[in-house]
Amino acid sequence: MNHNILYSFRRCPYAIRARWALLNTNQVVELREVELKNKPIELIQISKKATVPVLQTRLNKVIDESLEIMIWSIERSNMHELLGDNNNEKLEVIFSLIETNDKVFKYHLDRFKYASRFNFEESASHRAEAMKILLSLNNRLKVFSNEGKPLFLVDAKETLADWAIWPFVRQFRIADIKKFDQNHEIKHLRSWLNYFFTHEKYPIIMKKNEPWSKQNEPLFFGQ
Template sequence: MKHNILYSFRRCPYAIRARWALINTNQVVELREVDLKNKPHELIQISKKATVPVLKTSLNKVIDESLDIMVWSIERSNMHALFGNNKNLKEIFNLIETNDQVFKYHLDRFKYASRFNLEESETHRAAGMKILVSLNNRLKEFSSKGKPLFLVDAKETLADWAIWPFVRQFRIADIKKFDQNQEIQFLRNWLSYFFTHEKYPLVMKKNEPWRKQNKPLIFGQ
């Protein structure tokens, strides 16, 4: 059987959300963990960007954007409820765009301040927190109505799946401060849903970097 192939990196939030979507939509792939300092020729050959994640389907289609991989997996599994409805589809993608274009910018300059400008670290942390508080307030509103803690219409959608790995990254930058921050208590509970999910250990499992001679590592079974 010819499998779909996913080039991935365990800690990359883009790769995490791709793996999360694949495993939660029951898509089976051959997982190839990439050593970012020694990228395999096979990855470079199929993707000019050569940045993870990259999915090569069994039909030789190459998808090298994480969000596109997520959409592909959801459509393939016919789990269209994750796109919400016509009323809130735009809202879902607006939240993801803010995460990818704005929050990620500040996240990098806070978490990896030594690579950018240490003196501006707190400025970027505050900017990131402002976005997290806005997400928290969405969840707080649903909680006050006794509804589940999800970002759009209190229903689990693509927005939740696409954003949580980046919130995880923000938390890692200062775990103690994040976990004690009462300003984002609903967001912390939301994040805990993913941390305690039965699929989380599978998605975050450590794997050795892929080599051509390796036995295929099947992910999603």
């Protein structure tokens, strides 16, 4: 195999953040859009989880965790500033924020956004718990805003934390766009999210593609 392959799904926040990292670190991959109800055997054969995203490198290494794909791409590009410039204290904050997002926020997000799949009566309480986390992110950004610094989550500098978290905040917004956009309590977080929405590369990572088939010409992403 002479190129990297990424199995992806357009709307999945884990896949979004993997694509975002790959694109912004100039890593070219063959993008294979997956139909979740009809997963290709090629994906199932290389990953027991068979959940997107999955990266198969040209050296045949399989990475099936989105965060690991992001770190792989950052390290290959030597963009160490995204990992806190190898400062252990900053790195700890970065991964602490991501862990809260992945393990706590995502739990409440799913039970709020997809209430019909869980317990609809508990939807409001899950939204409230998710909002607590969003407010804590907003407060981090507020400090930097008051100091006239850029709106990024760690030390007012763009890091892996920003890249890993924004697709999930996007999912939260989609559940009730009007309510999110009119919430003054999270105005700094809304500005932070808008940075990604208005980024020139946002349309590229969110472009709709046909499900992958062996019969199709390879679709290269990141060129």
